[in-house]
Amino acid sequence: MTTLERTDTELSRLLMQRRVEEFFYFEADLLDAWRLDEWLALFTDDATYVVPSTDDPSADPADSLVLIDDDRERLHWRVERLKSRHAHREYPWSRTRRFISNVRVVSASEDEVVVRASFIVYRFRAGHADQFIGRYRYRLEPAGDSFRIRARRAELDQERLSPNGAVSMIL
Amino acid sequence: MHAETYIVDEPENSIFRVNRATMTSPEILAKEWDTIFSLNWLYIGHVSELAEPGEYRRRTVGGRPLFFVRGKDDVIRAFHNTCPHRGALICRQDEGVASTFQCFYHAWSFDTSGNLVGLPDEDGYGPNFDRSERALAQVARLEQYRGFYFVNFDREAVDLHTYLADAKEYLDLVADQSLIGRMKVVKGVQSYSMRANWKLLVENSIDGYHALPTHQTYFNYLQGMGGMAAAAAPTPDGQLPPRGRGGVALGNGHAVVDGRAPWGRPVARWSPTLGEEAKGEIEEIREQLIQKYGREWGLRIAETDRNLFIYPNLIINDIMAITVRTFTPVRPDYMEVTAYELAPEEESGDRLHRRLRNFLEFLGPGGLATPDDVEALESCQLGFGSGGVTWNDISRGIHRKALGSDELQMRTFWRQWNAQMTGTPASRWDDGPIAPREPVTAGTR
Numbered sequence: 001m002t003t004l005e006r007t008d009t010e011l012s013r014l015l016m017q018r019r020v021e022e023f024f025y026f027e028a029d030l031l032d033a034w035r036l037d038e039w040l041a042l043f044t045d046d047a048t049y050v051v052p053s054t055d056d057p058s059a060d061p062a063d064s065l066v067l068i069d070d071d072r073e074r075l076h077w078r079v080e081r082l083k084s085r086h087a088h089r090e091y092p093w094s095r096t097r098r099f100i101s102n103v104r105v106v107s108a109s110e111d112e113v114v115v116r117a118s119f120i121v122y123r124f125r126a127g128h129a130d131q132f133i134g135r136y137r138y139r140l141e142p143a144g145d146s147f148r149i150r151a152r153r154a155e156l157d158q159e160r161l162s163p164n165g166a167v168s169m170i171l
Numbered sequence: 172m173h174a175e176t177y178i179v180d181e182p183e184n185s186i187f188r189v190n191r192a193t194m195t196s197p198e199i200l201a202k203e204w205d206t207i208f209s210l211n212w213l214y215i216g217h218v219s220e221l222a223e224p225g226e227y228r229r230r231t232v233g234g235r236p237l238f239f240v241r242g243k244d245d246v247i248r249a250f251h252n253t254c255p256h257r258g259a260l261i262c263r264q265d266e267g268v269a270s271t272f273q274c275f276y277h278a279w280s281f282d283t284s285g286n287l288v289g290l291p292d293e294d295g296y297g298p299n300f301d302r303s304e305r306a307l308a309q310v311a312r313l314e315q316y317r318g319f320y321f322v323n324f325d326r327e328a329v330d331l332h333t334y335l336a337d338a339k340e341y342l343d344l345v346a347d348q349s350l351i352g353r354m355k356v357v358k359g360v361q362s363y364s365m366r367a368n369w370k371l372l373v374e375n376s377i378d379g380y381h382a383l384p385t386h387q388t389y390f391n392y393l394q395g396m397g398g399m400a401a402a403a404a405p406t407p408d409g410q411l412p413p414r415g416r417g418g419v420a421l422g423n424g425h426a427v428v429d430g431r432a433p434w435g436r437p438v439a440r441w442s443p444t445l446g447e448e449a450k451g452e453i454e455e456i457r458e459q460l461i462q463k464y465g466r467e468w469g470l471r472i473a474e475t476d477r478n479l480f481i482y483p484n485l486i487i488n489d490i491m492a493i494t495v496r497t498f499t500p501v502r503p504d505y506m507e508v509t510a511y512e513l514a515p516e517e518e519s520g521d522r523l524h525r526r527l528r529n530f531l532e533f534l535g536p537g538g539l540a541t542p543d544d545v546e547a548l549e550s551c552q553l554g555f556g557s558g559g560v561t562w563n564d565i566s567r568g569i570h571r572k573a574l575g576s577d578e579l580q581m582r583t584f585w586r587q588w589n590a591q592m593t594g595t596p597a598s599r600w601d602d603g604p605i606a607p608r609e610p611v612t613a614g615t616r
Contacts, residue, residue, distance in 0.1 A: 055359065068537035088547065
């Protein structure tokens with residue numbers, strides 16, 4: 001029986017991986033439960049939330065038409081809208097279930113952790129089951145043993161928003 | 172429902188009704204493919220998308236796969252996307268720059284003008300084989316107005332300028348926003364869908380009546396961001412702004428809502444949502460427009476909004492940004508939508524980003540308003556399935572000079588649609604008893 005050598009570097013890498021995954025599962029739970037105020041509180045004041053158009057998942061919202069390009073203020077209004085009875089595509093709220101996997105910590109420093117992950121979001125409403133599949137890119141700010149979100153980007157793999165029509169919930 | 176009536180048009184009785192079967196019937200959709208989408212001018216793209224020789228864009232227009240390309244000879248052509256040999260798609264990427272187009276199936280090659288310039292083992296064909304008879308098939312007609320390119324599958328169709336009728340004035344108001352005379356389509360395409368009949372999106376795109384009830388959360392956002400005073404505010408020099416003409420029938424089924432809305436316009440009406448730092452720049456753009464075009468035209472460009480509908484399926488809404496949007500039925504209860512952002516070519520950096528963010532505050536499948544429209548249209552389509560009601564009421568404002576919140580815009584669409592589907596020329600575009608101009612029927616079929 002061989003002894004597994006565990007270096008401090010490896011342990012800290014595993015710990016980081018575990019913390020990031022826990023954070024993603026926590027965030028997914030908040031979103032699936034529509035606990036949007038708690039979700040919004042995860043974001044830093046200078047945070048961004050971007051969903052590129054389906055023709056170019058790498059598009060820069062500064063020079064390309066995307067689907068969503070929210071700063072913290074726009075995100076606040078998006079949440080207010082979804083909490084009201086007047087975001088008609090989400091009143092009543094759809095049922096969603098998020099699966100996050102293939103989590104890769106791209107880089108980690110004391111100041112910032114960069115992560116990418118795969119997602120599947122199922123959305124059920126009005127007799128339809130729609131799926132949104134793609135890749136998340138996060139820039140996270142370490143905060144104790146958890147994180148705050150500086151940048152959150154959901155890049156869809158599908159070629160068009162068909163037949164799911166709109167990104168009416170948080171992706 | 173061939174024997175049934177599509178619309179009931181009786182302005183003298185304040186009645187305008189549309190049969191809901193027009194939204195649900197597969198037979199009617201089949202007839203639309205043969206008439207509406209085969210005889211009219213359909214938008215394919217903008218000149219700015221084909222900047223250099225060999226540049227191409229692949230598009231589905233009227234349900235057909237096409238591509239359009241700027242040839243090495245600098246001529247823009249639209250081709251049916253099919254190999255003249257055995258049928259495979261020639262252009263299999265959405266965009267790019269090509270020196271030749273080669274069919275992957277048997278390696279026939281075509282130059283950017285569509286000529287067959289190479290094929291393997293040409294000796295295998297008989298003595299009468301003529302390369303010139305195997306060129307790529309061009310779409311019957313391709314014409315442009317102010318950089319907007321349209322195709323028509325009907326060789327006998329009236330020319331585009333005549334077809335566009337009074338809509339040209341509103342296309343001019345859009346095209347003239349560039350102070351260097353060049354508009355561009357910004358990178359990025361919003362491709363989405365709605366589980367609804369395509370004509371519901373025609374109605375919705377020029378419907379001022381739904382804005383406040385449907386999009387309440389958007390207006391809450393505007394209010395919360397600093398107010399909705401832009402619509403009523405005097406222009407920076409203290410004069411009252413132009414008010415717009417309300418709902419206007421533009422001939423041949425085209426229509427516009429010409430007004431003044433409470434949001435900001437990057438060109439050029441500042442509001443708090445555009446940011447304090449942008450105020451000076453936007454007012455300067457406005458002054459430059461007045462200098463270039465004179466006060467009346469300059470102020471119309473800068474201060475008024477227009478929801479412009481080009482019959483049968485092009486929307487150019489010049490509102491909090493400029494969206495160019497086409498949509499095509501797939502089934503009676505399902506359409507696909509493609510939307511672009513148009514901007515003055517001179518916009519870049521912060522100025523372009525400001526425009527794009529202003530677009531997204533309302534527009535598109537992730538905006539703060541368009542998802543409500545998707546829901547509304549899908550809701551109508553589900554409602555049609557309930558039965559019990561035969562007719563939609565589209566009579567609002569039929570007794571008066573139409574406001575932007577009236578439904579004249581929809582009526583003029585339906586009049587032309589009905590004329591083409593029944594093969595009888597429309598007798599009027601407006602609600603009044605006198606036809607303002609000679610109707611132009613598409614094609615001679």
